[in-house]
Amino acid sequence: MIYVDRYKCGYCGTCVAVCPEAAIDLLETFIDINDNMCKACDICVKICPIGALVDEE
Amino acid sequence: MKNRYDIVVVGAGPGGSMAAKVAAMGGLDVLLVEKRQEIGSPIRCAEGVSKKGLKKFLPQIKKEWISCEVEGARIYSPDGTMVEMAEEMAGSEVGYVLERKIFDRDLATLSGDAGADVYAKTNVTDLVLKDGVVKGVKGKHLGRSFEVECNLVIGADGTESKIGRMGGIDTTLKPIDIESGVEYIMTDIEVNDLCNFYLGNDIAPGGYAWMFPKGDNMANIGLAVLGKYLIKKNVKRPIDYLNKFVKEHYKDGKIVSVVFGGIPVSRPIKTISNGIMLVGDAARFTDPITGGGILKAMESGIMAGETAIDAIEAEDFSENELKKYEDKWRPTIGMKNERNYLIKEFFINLSDEKLNDLARSINEVKIKEMSVTGLIAMLIEKNPKTLENLSEILLKYL
Structure with missing residues (x-):
């Protein structure tokens, strides 16, 4: 499960652009990850400029 | 909001607003929607733009759009060797550092003045498709669901674009094709009237750091790192690189804003499907070398707006008709981006x-x-x- 640290997240949408499953949405200040579509490839976790996404196994 | 428009433009950045403006001036019924509650905010940009380039699209430059005029550029190699590029005539400004919050809102206003309907805090959640053909969009405005009919959608929805994917265009960026960027707007620092670029594998691998002046003692200071350097194990993040850079160069500066953003640096991609055109960052039109995207967004927005006028007149919204859009950008934006990618x-x-x-x-x-x-x-x-x-x-x- 990918978890978003909302205190860190700058809602820039970089994670949305790289998600191969189109599982991430950005609405205003809110990153929404669809856990059913997410395959935990962790590309979003790694690409985030500030490290706001964390893969919690 | 009406029940039917000729065209819906999703995203009110410079690309979407120019598309909406051109289409509305051509007599089309246009809906321009922006998912954020405030057009132009938060910014995701270093705000640098060429003066000549901007004047090509907007002959009347308003002073409110400009934070600072710049006379040239300095590029620093990793050991600090400086290369300066400046116009021969002293005092001839070649570039602007914009105030995007005002600039973007004014561009959206121009499209409104041209006759487009503009709605902020309005999100497109789905395309209405029938046999693969666009029949409208579904979305939410201030939390209330709506549906409007249209035959054409322009996706100007930025780096995180969804319109392409909804319409069958895979716009996913691989880590080698995106820069992950972070920037501080800093005050209480010494600035020059030049755009400053810093290169180096310890400064910003696969990207560069920048200092663009925003006025007296104020600047956009940021950097971007190519994704392929971030997917390895135990690497620093862009924010760590920036904090190191700021500590070395601007340690007494005050951080008055924090800006994040992903910058596409890919080869040109497919930008059309039946009833859909992508412009600006959504079409991955940023320059692969500089990362600059404002002018290419505006240029592609104009091209898409013009193509929309033709398509409505021909009552043909097929991918084949919309090839006219690709025919416009491939020899111009496409050629430059392909070259600059290499x-x-x-x-x-x-x-x-x-x-x-x-x-x-x-x-x-x-x-x-x-x-x-x-x-x-x-x-x-x-x-x-x-x-x-x-x-x-x-x-x-x-």
Whole structure:
């Protein structure tokens, strides 16, 4: 499960652009990850400029 | 909001607003929606733009759009060797650092003045498709669901674009094709009236750091790192690189804003499908070398707006009709981006030592042509042997 640290997240949408499953949405200040579509490839976790996404196994 | 429009433009950045403006001026019924509650905010941009380029699309530049005028650029190699590019005439400004919050809102206003309906805090959640053909969009405005009919949708929805994917265009960026960026707007620092670029594998691997002045004692200071350097194990993040850079160069500065953003640096992609055109960052039109996207967004927005007018007149919204849009951008934006993608690939593979050597080869020379190609032409002139491959790329696209 990918978890978003909302205190860190700058809602820039970089994670949305790289998600191969189109599982991430950005609405205003809110990153929404669809856990059913997410395959935990962790590309979003790694690409985030500030490290706001964390893969919690 | 009406039940039916000729065209819906999703995203009110410079690309979407120009598309909406051109289409509305051409007599189309246009809906321009922006998911954020405030157009132009938060910014995700270093805000630098060429003066000549901006005037091409907006002959009347309003002073409120401009934070600062710049006279040239300085590029620092990893060991600090400085290459300066400036117009020969002192005092001739070549670029602007914009105030995007005001600029973007004014552009959206221009589209409204041209007759487009504009709605902020309005999100498109789905396309209405029938047999693969666009029949409308579904969305939410202030939390209330709505559906409007239309035959054409322009996706100007930025780096995180969803419109392409909804319409069957895969716009997913691989880590090698996106820069992950972070920027501080800092005050209480010394600035010059130049755009400053810092290169180096310890500063910003696969990207660069920048300092763009925003006024007296104020600047956009940021950097971007190429995704391929972030997917390895135990690497620093862009924010760590920036904090190191700021500590070394601007340690007494005050951070008044924090800005994040992903910058596409890919080759040109497919930008059309039945009833859909993508513009600006959504179409991955940012320059692969500089990361600049404002002007290409505006240019592609205008092209898409013009194509929409033709499509409505022909009552043909097929991918085949919309090829007119690709025919417009491929020889212009597409050619430059393809070339600059290859140039970028060449430069990101150079070691710091090589970059220092190259900088030293031209740091005494006056570079009069204020452009990436002007700079590269000078580098090739001084290093014909070592840059043979680069010169081949350049010649291919002359």
